[in-house]
Amino acid sequence: MPIYMNLSKFVIGIPIGCEATVSKKFSIEETRLVKLPLEVVWGLVSDTNRLNRYIGLFPVNYTPFTNKAQQLIRKAKGKAYGLLEVEWDENVFEWVRDSFYTVERNYTKGPVERVIWKVSVVKVDEQETNLTLTGWFEYRSLLGKVSLKKGIIPQLLQTFSYVEDAATTKEQMPTSKEQKAIRVEEHVLVDAEHHLKGIALEQNLVHALIKTIRTESDEAVTSIQPYRWAFQHGFTRQQAVRLFLFASEAGILDYEWSLMCPNCRVAKDHASVLKDVKKTVHCDLCGVDFELDFENYVEMTFQVNGAIRKTNKATYCINGPTNSAHTIGQFRIAPRSTTHIPWTSIPKPMQVRVIKHNFKVPFTYQPNMESSKIHIQPNGIVEQLLMQSSDISIVNASDEEYIVAFEETKWDEYALTAREVTSLQLFRDLLPAEVLAPGMQIGVGKLTILFTDLKDSTQLYERVGDASAYSDVQKHFTTLGNIIRSHDGTIVKTIGDSIMAAFSSNIHALDAAHEIQSSVSSLNEMLNNPVTIKVGLHEGPVIAVNANGVLDYFGRTVNMAARVQQQSTGGDIVLKKKLFDEMGYIADLGKITEFTTQLHGMTSPIQLVRLEPLLESLD
Structure with missing residues (x-):
């Protein structure tokens, strides 16, 4: 049973006041032992949106943050029991991770005056935690007193039931109560499973996603981060991204682009397609307009399609610790x-x-x-x-x-950024319409740009004729495209018989370059006329644009990569010495030659490295 107490001094730092006003103020405090580790309990109670929905609180409409009486607050409103309209000013949450959080609400409409609520966790041992709920309440009328003691407080104390329910459930998500609320269109989900298995995805990978959709809580199937999902289910990041992109293309999952504030790192807007991404977004909490870039501030997340499973999208709380x-x-x-x-x-x-x-x-x-x-x-x-x-x-x-x-200060390690996903060939193959709005330019951050070119291709066309040369060039594109794809890169465009590719990892780019040169002998066996390939690469910041309906990259880094590739003599890989040294590449790259040259359009000489793989040992 809950323990009600009238405190004579303070509850979480707030004075209760004198005896003359005690009739409209009271407090409660209760502690229970929970058989879960502290970190797990904190993860449950700090997810205040999920918690408030579970305990039966009503959905809330929030305004952006504003300053009132020299305090930062959100205005909020909702209908208690679906009937009684209430409005309040909600102060910013206070918390210390794995310890406590506190929230204060001052009501501007309704029978309740003020509520301060604190949730605390204290470690008992490795498998047990004390959970304490403390509240201070003030009401305006008898209706307010009844609403608090018969409605609001019993609901808040359901926090204990929420955590205890989770303790009996494997991995604490979903709880048994949440499981009962899951509604899945089974025949649609079964068809989805068959579709994914039919496109050569690993069966255990597909099974894990289907199980997530069928059995996990609403939180677990909305705003899914593929990298986090991969970690939780024991798969590689590459497996998860491939699965989610195929599932999205098939209509099993929907995706959206979350536009993250660089200061508070909370999504301040969302776009269903890249064309709707704005270059500048306003953050009400930080009070600033900020320019987006693909490196950190645009994140791709996924959610189950509504035709397969309905989820509760109502907002119950947006200010709790889990949101930051x-x-x-x-x-x-x-x-x-x-x-x-x-x-x-x-x-x-x-x-x-x-x-x-x-x-x-x-x-x-x-x-x-x-x-x-x-x-x-x-x-x-x-x-x-x-x-x-x-x-x-x-x-x-x-x-x-x-x-x-x-x-x-470290950014979310599980974020699948636009920089990473748009540099994957599979993304461009499955979602070719995903481009920026015409005229939009967004910084991408650091990418590695790789250029290839066929040596003496003009003479090839003149020597063997257009038809034969064109056939060989297309076969060469296919081979190089497969190699680039296998190393998590993407073909941005082809220019004549040249390829421009992009990679989010310089190691992956150099691996791809090495495999390209190593595969030339086997490639030539398929061609009517043998070819020699020149390769160069460079790393640095680029700008993303819409170029004739294609997501393209421009900037000094792209120009430098093209100039570096021009220093290739064929059968080799050329890159800046500084980049090569920073990579600390340990694979056997054959002969390594350093040289200094003046690149076209550059004002100063530059130090380069020429790598010549031992091709004869790789046939």
């Missing part, structure tokens, strides 16, 4: 105050950032440090860095509340 997975701690710092934060040092690259203002400094790992302090003023953070310590003091010298986040 890179943020380890987030705190509200009152105006003209000093806040002390107990902290356990974490050996990760991190930063301190003031949300909305985007002041930031490094948050440096320092074991066994007792205390540290930063001062935040209206024009920024005074110190150049903050050392991690067991007692961190944050001084707010302004007249507004600051939201301070302790964040990991």
